[in-house]
Amino acid sequence: MESIKSHSYEVHLEELAEAALRQHIAKSNYSKVFVLVDENTKKKCLPIFKEKLGERADVILEIQSGENHKNIATCSKVWELLSHHNGDRKSLLLNLGGGVLTDLGGFVASTFKRGIDFINIPTTLLSMVDASIGGKTGVDLGSLKNQIGVINQPQMVLVFPEFLKTLETRxxxxxxxxxxxxxxxxxxxxxxxxxxxxxxxxxxxxxxxxxxxxxxxxxxxxxxxxxxxxxxxxxxxxxxxxxxxxxxxxxxxxxxxxxxxxxxxxxxxxxxxxxxxxxxxxxxxxxxxxxxxxxxxxxxxxxxxxxxxxxxxxxxxxxxxxxxxxxxxxxxxxxxxxxxxxxxxxxxxxx
CATH class of the missing domain: 1.20.1090.10 (Dehydroquinate synthase-like - alpha domain)
Known part of the structure; x- marks a missing residue:
């Protein structure tokens, strides 16, 4: 299925997504490849994704799922983990999750070391069609939605509809x-x-x-x-x-x-x-x-x-x-x- 071109990146679907990911990592000489997951995507999606990624999942970073964890405290945890695992400006962050995770992961990547590359791999329908597209990143301020953030585009967005099989109807x-x-x-x-x-x-x-x-x-x-x-x-x-x-x-x-x-x-x-x-x-x-x-x-x-x-x-x-x-x-x-x-x-x- 033909990819969708934006100004500075492309959205790749299905088999083209896997090929684009492997090609991008092979040519980019990243110092480390981090994968950000929550407890749900770690269990249900990460094993599938690792097969597509190949050998370059250097460090898995885990956060708690849910809108109530989409905040600066969670960002601080991820920033600290990136530092602890020697993340530098040539690191790549792969955001494997729904809208909460891609919003937060994009913001973390955009601000760590004043900005590192990130790729969104949405695992929910909402994130595939909306949250991961367009470069809006950010977190909530208390219960107030998306009050803190920046607009910064990913290197690419990779859409694998097979992840939808892991979701409940709601x-x-x-x-x-x-x-x-x-x-x-x-x-x-x-x-x-x-x-x-x-x-x-x-x-x-x-x-x-x-x-x-x-x-x-x-x-x-x-x-x-x-x-x-x-x-x-x-x-x-x-x-x-x-x-x-x-x-x-x-x-x-x-x-x-x-x-x-x-x-x-x-x-x-x-x-x-x-x-x-x-x-x-x-x-x-x-x-x-x-x-x-x-x-x-x-x-x-x-x-x-x-x-x-x-x-x-x-x-x-x-x-x-x-x-x-x-x-x-x-x-x-x-x-x-x-x-x-x-x-x-x-x-x-x-x-």
Whole structure:
């Protein structure tokens, strides 16, 4: 399957990924090759990956999985391990894991010795189609999502769909949520076809989602304009994800689950402010509720979630900026939302 070219790197899929990895390591004369894993990818993915890598897995570094470990403390642990094992500026870090690990691993590599090479090998659907693509790296600040980080591109991204066999359905659906987002913001036909699929993990669907995100990133690598559309559903979705993360009495939501809620809410706002049709809003709502079900929020929950909007990374000059849909396949950026519409959006979600 043909690779996808970005400005400074390529995304290789399936058999081309293995060949590209071996060729890159053979020609690059790295002093050491580190592989970053968590307890899940160490057990389920590392044995498979070692066969593809050959002999150059010099040191395995392990962190704990989960969003609650995506923080500076974990970074410090990895920086110390890199130093302990004599990592230098000619070292390579291979990030073998989901979105938490590739975000954190990319940030660690970008800052260790003022920057070493890294390669992302995503093992979850979410990471394959979204998190590992585009060069965004970083960690959370407490429960606040992705507040600390840099944009720095990997040497390459290697996608092996066989890793998806190690995942439970809930994790696969989390990635499916981001794939549906790609259709909503850029490609109405992709949305239409994808939302009817029962099997969405085939390589062609994965490649299509990667291509959509990559095309946006190529046009706007540092998120000055167009790239903001990738945040559709994320303004309220991230606030919901953070709220559930910091409240132990609530079930923690996976990223795609929170963003699915965010996309329903922000579709409603799109109807109220930018003319998205009622039929389209209902289509979005029915599609996501079919796959994710409904989460209950009372008045106190909603108030607390809305307070978290002030930390959104798209904010400017004290304003909360939203990405909304004009129609399915067309997104608009930097939209201000009157506060009274938020409660109406949550009421629509709860209906």
């Amino acid at each position: 994790q696969l659906k989390s990635g499916y949520s981001e794939m549906l987002k790609h259709g909503l913001i850029m490609d109405a036909d992709y949305w239409k076809g994808l939302k009817e699929k029962n099997e969405f993990t085939d390589a062609l669907c994965i490649k299509k989602s990667i291509a959509i995100k990559n095309d946006v990133v190529i046009q706007d690598p540092t998120e000055l304009g167009l790239r903001k559309i990738l945040n559709f559903g994320h303004t309220l979705g991230h606030a919901i994800e953070s709220y559930c993360l910091e409240n132990p009495e609530r079930e923690t939501l996976l990223h795609g689950e929170a963003i699915a809620i965010g996309m329903i809410l922000e579709s409603y706002l799109s109807h109220e402010l930018k003319g998205l049709s009622k039929l389209s809003v209902q289509e979005v709502k029915e599609t996501f509720l079919k796959h994710f079900g409904r989460v209950s929020f009372d008045t106190a929950d909603i108030k607390a979630i809305l307070k978290l909007l002030k930390y959104d990374k798209k904010n400017s000059h004290g304003d909360v900026n939203f990405v909304l849909l004009q129609e399915i396949g067309t997104a608009l950026t930097d939209i201000k939302v009157p506060h009274d519409l938020f409660n109406k959006a949550f009421a629509y979600y709860a209906e």
